[in-house]
Amino acid sequence: MATQENQEAETSYAPTEVLPLNRIKRLMKEEADVKAVAADASYAAARATEYLIEEMAARAFQLTLAENRDTISYSDVARSVSQWAATEFLRDIVPQRIPLSEIIKRLRTSNEDASAAVNGDGKVEDMHTPNGDAMQS
Helix, strand or coil, rough: CCCHHHHHHHHHCCCCCCHHHHHHHHHCCCCCCCCCCCCHHHHHHHHHHHCCCCCHHHHHHHHHHHHCCCCEEEEHHHHHHCHHHHHHCCCCCCCCCCCHHEEEEHHHHHHHHHHHEEEECCCCCCCCCCCCEEECC
């Protein structure tokens, strides 16, 4: 009897704990080729999303604890995304922040490298465009 109740509870797609199934279904239908979404498909997507969020939060919190803090920051989430292979698809969406001082340092180094590539005649030697093609001097 108790086993039968457990089986019924597992197969009836109860609302997920956090994400509304209607919203998940609507997001799935926004894909151009998707005509309809079955209830079990939206439920599976919602549960998978909740799991992903829970795991990301746990990984970010571990990074927070390693720095003796108790508040998860953006940088903790970004680092957890960059370190976990399963979230590789999120790396452009949740990039690690680069301090302005680091950007300035990189620009200066880049400019110095460009200056060093110019010989005494003012001609560019061995320079490449951003796409990797050799520049004409």
